Amino acid sequence: MCDTCGCNITDGNRHLVSPGGRLAQTEDGRAAVTVLQSLLSENDHQAAHNRAHFDARGILALNLMSSPGAGKTALLEATIDALGDKYRIVVIEGDLETENDAARIRAKGVEAVQIATGSACHLDAHMVHEALHRLDLDGVDLVFIENVGNLVCPASFDLGQHLNVTLLSVTEGDDKPAKYPVMFRAADLMLLTKTDLLAVLDDFDTAQAERALRLVGSAAPVLHAAPRKGLGIKEWIDWIDGELEAQRARVAAGTTRRPAIQAEGARLHAANPAGGAHDHSHAHEHEHAHQHRHQHEHKHEHKHAHAHDHDHAGETGGGARS
Amino acid sequence: MHELSVCQALVQQLEAVSAANGGGRVELVRLRIGPLSGVEAALLSHAFPLAAAGTIAAGAELAITAAPVVVQCNECGASGEAAPNRMLCPACGGYRVRTVSGTEMLLESVELAAPADAGA
Ligand SMILES: Nc1nc2c(ncn2[C@@H]2O[C@H](COP(=O)(O)OP(=O)(O)OP(=O)(O)O)[C@@H](O)[C@H]2O)c(=O)[nH]1
Ligand SMILES: [Zn+2]
Ligand SMILES: [Zn+2]
Ligand SMILES: [Zn+2]
Ligand SMILES: [Zn+2]
Numbered sequence: 433m434c435d436t437c438g439c440n441i442t443d444g445n446r447h448l449v450s451p452g453g454r455l456a457q458t459e460d461g462r463a464a465v466t467v468l469q470s471l472l473s474e475n476d477h478q479a480a481h482n483r484a485h486f487d488a489r490g491i492l493a494l495n496l497m498s499s500p501g502a503g504k505t506a507l508l509e510a511t512i513d514a515l516g517d518k519y520r521i522v523v524i525e526g527d528l529e530t531e532n533d534a535a536r537i538r539a540k541g542v543e544a545v546q547i548a549t550g551s552a553c554h555l556d557a558h559m560v561h562e563a564l565h566r567l568d569l570d571g572v573d574l575v576f577i578e579n580v581g582n583l584v585c586p587a588s589f590d591l592g593q594h595l596n597v598t599l600l601s602v603t604e605g606d607d608k609p610a611k612y613p614v615m616f617r618a619a620d621l622m623l624l625t626k627t628d629l630l631a632v633l634d635d636f637d638t639a640q641a642e643r644a645l646r647l648v649g650s651a652a653p654v655l656h657a658a659p660r661k662g663l664g665i666k667e668w669i670d671w672i673d674g675e676l677e678a679q680r681a682r683v684a685a686g687t688t689r690r691p692a693i694q695a696e697g698a699r700l701h702a703a704n705p706a707g708g709a710h711d712h713s714h715a716h717e718h719e720h721a722h723q724h725r726h727q728h729e730h731k732h733e734h735k736h737a738h739a740h741d742h743d744h745a746g747e748t749g750g751g752a753r754s
Numbered sequence: 755m756h757e758l759s760v761c762q763a764l765v766q767q768l769e770a771v772s773a774a775n776g777g778g779r780v781e782l783v784r785l786r787i788g789p790l791s792g793v794e795a796a797l798l799s800h801a802f803p804l805a806a807a808g809t810i811a812a813g814a815e816l817a818i819t820a821a822p823v824v825v826q827c828n829e830c831g832a833s834g835e836a837a838p839n840r841m842l843c844p845a846c847g848g849y850r851v852r853t854v855s856g857t858e859m860l861l862e863s864v865e866l867a868a869p870a871d872a873g874a
Contacts (some may be wrong), residue, residue: 462782465775465864467767471785471793472859474763554756585756588792610839614792646849649825649841 475589478557482592485564486575487688492679493575494672495591495691497615498599499608500581503625503659505533507599507668508576510659512540514669519573519676524563526555526580533578543567554585557592573676583608587618594679595620596691602626602636609644616645619652620692621671628658652692757797760859761805767861768811776869780811784862788821789838791859795820823856 470476486493496504505525512521523544525534528551537544545563547555560577569575577593579586587596598619600608603626609616616622622645624638642654655671657664682688768780783802787795795818802816825841826833832845833854843851 462865463775463778463868465771465866467771467861467864469767469861470859471760471764471767471861474766552756552759556759585792588756613838614790617790644839647840647842648838649849649851649853651850 472589475557478561479590479592482557482561482564483594483688483690485569486592486594487683489569489572490680490683491569491572491575492595492672492676493577493591493593494675495577495579495586495593495596496599497579497583497586497596497618498581498601498625499583499604502581502599502601502604504578504581504599505536506659507623507625507657508537508578509540510662510665511576511668511672512537512542514665515574515672516540516542520571521574521576522567522569522572524555524560524567524575524577526559526578528552528580549580553580553582554589555579555591556589560591574672583612583615587615590690593691594689595675597621597623599623599625600641602629602633602638606636606638606641607644609641609648609650613648617648617650618692619645619650622650622652622654623668624654624656626658626660627656628661628663650692757793758801758805760793761798761801764802764861765805765809765811768806768814768864769809771864772810772866775866777810778866778869780806780814780864781867782815782817782865783811784817784819784864786819786821786858786860786862788856788858789823790853790856793859819862821855821858824854825851826854827851 483493485491496507498504508523515521521542523534523537523542525537525544525546526549527533527546528549531546531548534544534546545566547559547563549555549559555577575593577591579591596618598616598621600622602624609622622642624641627638630636630638638654638656645652645654653671655664655667657668659665679689764783764785768783772778772780785795785798787793787798798818799816802814806812806814823836823838823841824833825836825843827843827846827848828850829848830843830846832843834844836842836844836851838856841851841853842849
């Protein structure tokens with residue numbers, strides 16, 4: 433099962449599964465079953481599968497997160513203007529109700545799939561998977577996922593992206609990382625937006641915003657941009673170029689990258705060169721399941737995880753884990 | 755507020771655990787939740803009975819242990835507890851720290867009714 437692959441075992445909980453740990457007791461009349469899994473392991477397996485779709489095609493996938501209206505769609509519009517000739521881009525839009533954002537992206541000549549989440553406050557890996565199968569990914573370089581505007585929930589769900597970009601518009605206040613630590617910890621890049629407004633805001637201190645980010649334990653770089661005014665686009669594009677290059681190197685080496693979310697698991701996988709092969713094997717097994725309905729595939733996926741007990745144990749046996 | 759969907763995933767796992775261990779009813783579920791996990795223990799407790807209704811886990815007790823945020827300093831090596839938005843080394847005050855604990859969202863253990871009782 434997933435627990436043997438090591439991705440959920442951290443320095444904080446390892447003692448629970450070591451011999452003599454308190455999870456192996458049996459009480460009278462009851463069978464105490466020890467399991468140690470992320471409650472999101474279903475989502476995580478789907479996310480690994482999505483990532484395998486990207487990696488198989490050398491695509492870099494970026495997840496944009498922010499509070500509502502921080503400028504995610506405006507950033508995408510400016511990005512397409514700057515990069516649309518150089519790269520093939522597709523966009524997945526998560527929105528509670530409307531098609532507005534997807535329509536704005538399509539107006540730029542780029543393919544966009546809208547996921548209407550209804551009342552759900554975040555995208556999950558299953559929703560993104562459905563969207564991926566509505567897109568032609570061949571020849572695509574960049575997939576942008578615009579998450580639902582919400583500074584709480586999106587950070588908890590791995591979608592299969594490689595990197596998280598958390599936008600913070602300067603009108604929201606420089607204390608946001610302190611108020612939403614889980615979201616800002618998940619950032620691989622913090623992008624301060626609407627910086628054209630700094631001139632008229634006397635209380636947003638960009639150095640303070642960066643300090644607040646460091647205090648939630650993030651070493652992510654910080655960039656400034658005002659996409660509507662064409663400011664900071666070059667630095668943003670340079671960052672994307674660098675990350676696309678890094679992604680192509682990973683793909684060539686047969687490895688992958690999980691976003692900053694679930695940092696401990698990513699660290700354990702990174703310490704283990706076979707981690708890439710783990711995701712790769714998902715890709716092969718799952719090509720069969722693609723025509724199935726969502727629920728069927730879900731179950732299939734779970735069985736798959738069980739069937740691979742042995743491989744996972746073998747992979748981690750040579751890694752950093754005891 | 756996605757605790758209900760988290761509970762639905764939990765119930766799926768409980769069904770799998772039960773099926774793999776003789777099919778007994780789920781009586782007790784132990785979770786370990788850190789403040790950096792993105793779920794609220796109180797909301798989970800409210801959502802769980804809804805997600806479990808009509809399943810093998812209906813009526814099960816949910817026991818949630820709060821994991822502390824623990825950091826270890828990359829500079830001086832000290833480790834200790836920290837606040838989620840003030841993850842500084844407890845010894846030297848540096849911010850180059852590694853998170854040792856606090857991000858967990860774990861199903862620690864499940865107690866099932868003995869399989870012999872399952873039909874009763
Ligand atoms: N001053 C200024 N305003 C901006 C900038 N970028 C976006 N805006 C404005 O901010 C508002 C929201 O922008 P969007 O791009 O729709 O924001 P979003 O994050 O996609 O919003 P949701 O998808 O609803 O969460 C619009 O009124 C934009 O014109 C900028 O660089 N400077
Ligand atoms: Zn938008
Ligand atoms: Zn697929
Ligand atoms: Zn949510
Ligand atoms: Zn220190």
